[in-house]
Amino acid sequence: MPPPFLAGVELTGNLALRPALEEDEAFIQLLYSLSRDDLRLMPGDSHFVESLIAMQYRAQRQSYSASYPRAYHLIVEKQGQQIGRILVDFSQDRMHLIDINLMPEARGQGSGTAAIKALQGAAAKAGSRLTLSTYHSNPGAKRLYLTLGFKVEQSDELTEKMAWPSL
Template sequence: MQKFTPPKGLHIRPSTSSDKPFLEKLHRLVRQDLRLLDADEDFIESVVEMQFRAQTEGYGAQFPNAMYFIIEKHMEKIGRVCVDFGVNELHLIDIAFLPQATGHGFGRAIIQSFQYCAAQSGLPMSLNVAQDNPAAKRLYLNLGFMVEAIHPPYEELRWYPPAMTAFVAVS
């Protein structure tokens, strides 16, 4: 695998406690489905907050070694990504962007950067994608991921570094 060079001005950095307002804002924007609830605004806001806490705590419990990053373009926060660097694989837990940052290839670039890291370590990379998100699944398949298992409402996808592909096919 060739060395990966991200688009100019795009980078990730570790998330810090000062990023919490941005992460909450991002969560609110990403979870527009919760706005469809037939309820008053205060109740909807409490559900959004509860979902944010549940997600944060859930990731922490399920992936205690996870690393959380902020994605920036020219020093402006545009998204976040959470990955678990395990002994046997690199697992992409979650990736999300502000609505205005979608459709520009930033997600592809970030995922490719983690594929490069995984390849350098000789590890496969895994992720789960919602079955009702065909655009994300198409992106992952275009990046070489393969469907490994289906556990509705998600599909488990895995990518193997080029050097591992022959080994995996034989095993």
């Protein structure tokens, strides 16, 4: 069953969003690990690098939990198979996309676009804005967000804050 803010919002491409369960933890950890090829490029012992990735994962979870204690943890499924996860915080005045991550083989297939469009639909239905941040080092994500109608509202050395609809 989807979270209440997604009730009645259509998803395309045989996709579903559902709340993450305890049994999804191994998948979520694997998904994070697969997104950290940057750390695997470091010289050194592979066991050390894998332990560093695991430590980074735990730090990210703690940071998200502290910053967004009421965030929804969602699993993205395609035809019943886990392909990604989304963290989204929903308050009265805005919905904030904290993080979205898809399995490498699911990227570039339209699943991320469909999931973000579903969040846009939920935000529009609630009369809220959908906000997010993206790193300057991820131009592909920025391109996707701009294509989906997001506008850059603020920029710093590392990130750009974007919103839909923009003010």
